[in-house]
Amino acid sequence: MEERNLQAIDGATLMGLYLEPTRFCVDTLLPQGVCFLGGASKIGKSWMVLDTLRRVQDRLNRITEEVPGNAYFSAQAETMAGGLLEEIRRFVGQHPDTVLVAVDTFAVVRALGGDQTYGSDYQEVRQLKALADELKITLLMVHHVRKLGDSDPLNRLSGTTGIVGAADTVLILERSRRSADCATFYATGRDTEYREMELRFHRETCSWELLSDTLEQPEKRLPQEMQSLVGFMKKVKTYKGGNGDFAQAFNQYAGTQLTAKVLKQQMKQWRFCLEDQGVRFVNRRSNGRRLVEVFYTPPGD
Numbered sequence: 001m002e003e004r005n006l007q008a009i010d011g012a013t014l015m016g017l018y019l020e021p022t023r024f025c026v027d028t029l030l031p032q033g034v035c036f037l038g039g040a041s042k043i044g045k046s047w048m049v050l051d052t053l054r055r056v057q058d059r060l061n062r063i064t065e066e067v068p069g070n071a072y073f074s075a076q077a078e079t080m081a082g083g084l085l086e087e088i089r090r091f092v093g094q095h096p097d098t099v100l101v102a103v104d105t106f107a108v109v110r111a112l113g114g115d116q117t118y119g120s121d122y123q124e125v126r127q128l129k130a131l132a133d134e135l136k137i138t139l140l141m142v143h144h145v146r147k148l149g150d151s152d153p154l155n156r157l158s159g160t161t162g163i164v165g166a167a168d169t170v171l172i173l174e175r176s177r178r179s180a181d182c183a184t185f186y187a188t189g190r191d192t193e194y195r196e197m198e199l200r201f202h203r204e205t206c207s208w209e210l211l212s213d214t215l216e217q218p219e220k221r222l223p224q225e226m227q228s229l230v231g232f233m234k235k236v237k238t239y240k241g242g243n244g245d246f247a248q249a250f251n252q253y254a255g256t257q258l259t260a261k262v263l264k265q266q267m268k269q270w271r272f273c274l275e276d277q278g279v280r281f282v283n284r285r286s287n288g289r290r291l292v293e294v295f296y297t298p299p300g301d
Contacts, residue, residue, distance in 0.1 A: 031192060033190075034139045034167055034168050034169075036157060037140055037143065037171045039172065039174070062205075062206045063205070080124065088139075100140060106142065110124055116159055118160040121163045144158045153184075157170065168191065169189030173199075181200055181203075184198055197211075230279055238296070240292075247260040247263045267281060280295050
């Protein structure tokens with residue numbers, strides 16, 4: 001068996017290297033690499049990438065009178081096992097200015113047969129990532145979400161967490177409960193900040209309108225419970241006591257039913273965002289009892 005050495009680089013050499021910054025297909029949102037766009041059926045995610053040639057033609061006619069000559073569409077392709085990656089590689093070789101390749105859907109082109117485990121999901125997405133990195137493109141895979149919801153929208157992609165673990169960027173389009181034409185667009189990734197965008201779909205122009213973006217309104221990055229926590233701490237200013245008592249007081253204020261454990265987990269998860277909004281906390285123990293000290297200081301003070 002041929003011996004292979006681990007390829008490594010020392011820190012001093014690494015610091016002296018010139019490494020190109022991450023390239024974005026859509027600035028601050030869609031970086032180079034493999035990206036998954038998930039959403040329920042008929043929610044409108046295909047309006048973001050388009051699908052069959054008939055629908056493409058119909059929608060292009062409704063959107064614009066002039067289609068760029070460097071936009072290409074295909075209604076058929078091989079599966080990953082049947083040669084899709086090589087098809088994409090050849091296409092990009094023939095069109096070197098390509099920056100985005102969108103595939104609708106991942107389920108149609110992924111390898112057939114076998115159980116879908118964390119390992120198999122991870123390896124398939126790693127193949128896509130390797131191709132995107134090799135070609136220096138954004139590879140956008142449209143995917144379905146599970147019908148049974150998760151409290152975290154980014155965990156709703158169909159399949160195991162191996163998909164999210166291997167992807168560079170995850171986007172989720174979720175229908176709003178307030179209006180049939182509105183949706184929340186969640187985005188996170190290795191090279192992008194977590195953000196939530198409120199969108200409205202205009203059927204007459206077949207386009208999505210951006211209503212709000214947490215990248216421009218940092219206070220909205222927090223989930224509703226943590227926004228309520230900021231409001232609670234603005235009111236009480238300081239709290240020192242048991243975790244259970246703190247959770248009870250918070251629930252009375254916010255109208256929620258979070259357990260002390262869940263509340264503490266969310267506070268830890270969103271610690272830095274809470275600190276940006278002036279909320280800081282310290283955990284400690286006294287005589288075997290779990291205590292928490294929470295403080296509010298207006299940002300900038």
